[in-house]
Amino acid sequence: MARNASIRRKLVVTAFAWTVGLVIFFPILWTVLTSFKTEGDAINIASFFSTGWTTEAYSVVQSRSNYVQFAMNSVILALGSTFFALVIAIPSAWAMAFAPGKRTKDLLMWMLSTKMMPPVGALIPIYLIFRDFGLLDTRGGIITVLMLLNLPIIIWMLYTYFKEIPGEILEASRMDGASLGKELLYVLTPMAIPGIASTLLLNIILAWNEAFWTLALTTKDAAPLTQFIASYSSPEGLFWAKLSAASTMAIAPILVLGWFAQKQLVRGLTFGAVK
Amino acid sequence: MGTISLKNARKAFGDVVIIPGASLDIRNGEFVVFVGPSGCGKSTLLRMIAGLEDLTSGAILIDGKDMTEAAPSKRGLSMVFQSYALYPHMSVRGNISFGLKMAGMPKAEIEAKVAKAAATLNLTEYLDRKPRQLSGGQRQRVAIGRAIVRNPEGFLFDEPLSNLDAALRVNMRLEIMQMHKDLGATMIYVTHDQVEAMTMADRIVVLNRGNIEQVGSPLELYNRPDSLFVAGFIGSPKMNLISGKPAEKFDAHTIGIRPEHLGISLKDGTWSAKISLAEHLGADTFLHVDAGPCGMMTVRAAGEYDAAPGAKIFLTPEPDRIHRFDKDGRAIRK
Numbered sequence: 001m002a003r004n005a006s007i008r009r010k011l012v013v014t015a016f017a018w019t020v021g022l023v024i025f026f027p028i029l030w031t032v033l034t035s036f037k038t039e040g041d042a043i044n045i046a047s048f049f050s051t052g053w054t055t056e057a058y059s060v061v062q063s064r065s066n067y068v069q070f071a072m073n074s075v076i077l078a079l080g081s082t083f084f085a086l087v088i089a090i091p092s093a094w095a096m097a098f099a100p101g102k103r104t105k106d107l108l109m110w111m112l113s114t115k116m117m118p119p120v121g122a123l124i125p126i127y128l129i130f131r132d133f134g135l136l137d138t139r140g141g142i143i144t145v146l147m148l149l150n151l152p153i154i155i156w157m158l159y160t161y162f163k164e165i166p167g168e169i170l171e172a173s174r175m176d177g178a179s180l181g182k183e184l185l186y187v188l189t190p191m192a193i194p195g196i197a198s199t200l201l202l203n204i205i206l207a208w209n210e211a212f213w214t215l216a217l218t219t220k221d222a223a224p225l226t227q228f229i230a231s232y233s234s235p236e237g238l239f240w241a242k243l244s245a246a247s248t249m250a251i252a253p254i255l256v257l258g259w260f261a262q263k264q265l266v267r268g269l270t271f272g273a274v275k
Numbered sequence: 276m277g278t279i280s281l282k283n284a285r286k287a288f289g290d291v292v293i294i295p296g297a298s299l300d301i302r303n304g305e306f307v308v309f310v311g312p313s314g315c316g317k318s319t320l321l322r323m324i325a326g327l328e329d330l331t332s333g334a335i336l337i338d339g340k341d342m343t344e345a346a347p348s349k350r351g352l353s354m355v356f357q358s359y360a361l362y363p364h365m366s367v368r369g370n371i372s373f374g375l376k377m378a379g380m381p382k383a384e385i386e387a388k389v390a391k392a393a394a395t396l397n398l399t400e401y402l403d404r405k406p407r408q409l410s411g412g413q414r415q416r417v418a419i420g421r422a423i424v425r426n427p428e429g430f431l432f433d434e435p436l437s438n439l440d441a442a443l444r445v446n447m448r449l450e451i452m453q454m455h456k457d458l459g460a461t462m463i464y465v466t467h468d469q470v471e472a473m474t475m476a477d478r479i480v481v482l483n484r485g486n487i488e489q490v491g492s493p494l495e496l497y498n499r500p501d502s503l504f505v506a507g508f509i510g511s512p513k514m515n516l517i518s519g520k521p522a523e524k525f526d527a528h529t530i531g532i533r534p535e536h537l538g539i540s541l542k543d544g545t546w547s548a549k550i551s552l553a554e555h556l557g558a559d560t561f562l563h564v565d566a567g568p569c570g571m572m573t574v575r576a577a578g579e580y581d582a583a584p585g586a587k588i589f590l591t592p593e594p595d596r597i598h599r600f601d602k603d604g605r606a607i608r609k
């Protein structure tokens with residue numbers, strides 16, 4: 001009896017998990033399928049599966065725009081912003097985890113609260129700053145914005161990882177004569193590698209997919225793949241297949257990265273709750 | 276060389292005062308043991324000396340120089356932590372040499388020093404292992420190795436043996452004492468193990484709620500405790516403390532007599548008592564007796580004492596071994 005019940009339970013849970021998984025995955029699947037259609041077939045849902053498949057959309061996208069340049073920008077922006085964010089976040093998280101003050105908890109909450117503000121609220125001032133300092137459509141400018149954007153999450157994640165590291169080990173390094181910089185570089189960072197790796201991965205993905213600021217602040221030179229996708233959406237004419245092809249090309253690299261880094265990512269997303 | 280002085284060193288975390296003000300002079304080459312009940316501030320005091328904890332007020336002098344504000348590494352002291360606190364991502368070699376690397380010592384010299392330390396501590400074949408691949412005793416040795424290569428003026432040990440099993444603990448205790456002899460460095464050693472304190476120390480510092488109760492050689496503390504607290508803390512089994520009527524006969528509020536200083540007789544004596552339990556340890560027998568107005572007492576009988584529970588015996592304290600205390604718990608001296 002109990003055995004049957006537990007098997008049934010398992011079946012229900014499994015079916016539920018698959019349903020949720022498919023619902024989440026469906027848009028991506030549909031995008032990929034659409035990208036292999038002609039523009040006419042793409043919008044014809046009724047005969048979607050009975051018509052033929054083609055890579056026509058990809059050749060059009062290839063010939064019309066320079067995928068490599070957009071992809072390069074995406075890589076540079078994602079890696080650059082994550083790298084600089086880590087350089088700032090590691091010492092910050094160290095201070096909060098190992099030398100907390102009275103207001104450390106409040107500070108952490110406050111940092112997180114900046115993520116609750118809709119970004120559009122800061123659009124005008126940031127746009128004006130960018131315009132006046134000549135930062136529009138520059139990689140440096142976008143890297144700075146993306147870095148600031150993700151900094152609170154990075155600091156939070158690192159903070160929770162660092163909390164798991166026994167403070168005595170850092171104290172031992174202080175007794176051994178390590179300066180603060182060396183303590184961070186030779187002792188804390190190597191011990192926190194798993195945590196730092198998942199933080200890094202998650203933030204590369206966040207930066208890669210960030211569309212609001214990259215669309216608002218870039219046009220050509222610093223434009224990442226989000227612009228590449230957006231350039232195929234137009235107010236008129238048939239563009240679904242081309243848009244889908246562009247999207248598929250844009251998400252492919254990050255999808256592959258995510259696939260290989262699944263384990264790290266799960267650990268990262270649970271914020272150190274699972275050991 | 277390695278003298279360490281505390282001048283009214285005080286530590287408070289916020290409003291909570293942990294160390295109200297400790298003054299102590301430690302001589303060069305001395306082996307000093309801090310003992311006291313859990314939470315009395317032993318680790319805090321040690322960490323203040325190490326420089327890992329700021330002083331709220333007061334001063335710390337090392338070698339006669341004011342080191343109150345100095346960074347931990349500038350104090351010429353090494354510390355061995357209770358948890359060992361080894362660097363988990365470094366090999367044994369990396370752990371031992373880290374301090375030397377930080378000091379910018381040339382590679383060849385580091386090699387030589389690590390090899391020497393590893394040889395003394397029987398770690399040579401483990402040099403390339405990671406700490407997690409070592410046993411508890413080996414990890415302890417690595418922690419000690421890391422401390423000695425820097426050739427410090429003084430060593431600070433915070434309950435270094437408490438994670439080891441009994442047999443290993445005795446061995447390591449002897450090794451640390453040997454090391455103290457060989458190096459001649461000043462050592463401060465925190466423990467709450469009676470036996471460690473009595474056997475290792477040149478001088479014992481007894482702490483009670485952050486206050487230094489008494490400082491003295493093990494036998495001084497054993498023979499002449501300044502207070503009830505020290506009397507009860509030093510010695511095993513504990514000193515019998517008797518107050519009320521029987522104590523008044525000795526002009527004291529409380530008297531103390533150690534189990535080993537009570538004579539046993541079947542015919543007559545100062546106090547009569549009924550045996551309630553006997554613990555046979557082989558060399559000794561500890562009798563737990565009900566001594567009427569004196570309350571429960573422990574008595575040591577040499578050898579195998581044949582004691583039936585319920586049997587009646589008489590106890591006589593050795594007169595010059597009776598410790599007398601006033602009502603504040605301070606010793607009354609003649």
Ligand SMILES: Nc1ncnc2c1ncn2[C@@H]1O[C@H](COP(=O)(O)OP(=O)(O)OP(=O)(O)O)[C@@H](O)[C@H]1O
Binds near residue numbers: 291293311313319
């Ligand atoms: N960072 C801190 N903030 C507040 N209180 C602290 C802090 N560190 C220690 N304490 C308190 O100070 C007191 C002394 O602690 P300490 O660790 O020095 O005790 P100890 O004598 O070493 O005890 P044990 O034998 O259990 O190791 C304890 O009551 C502890 O709660």
Ligand SMILES: [Mg+2]
Binds near residue numbers: 317318319433
């Ligand atoms: Mg302690």
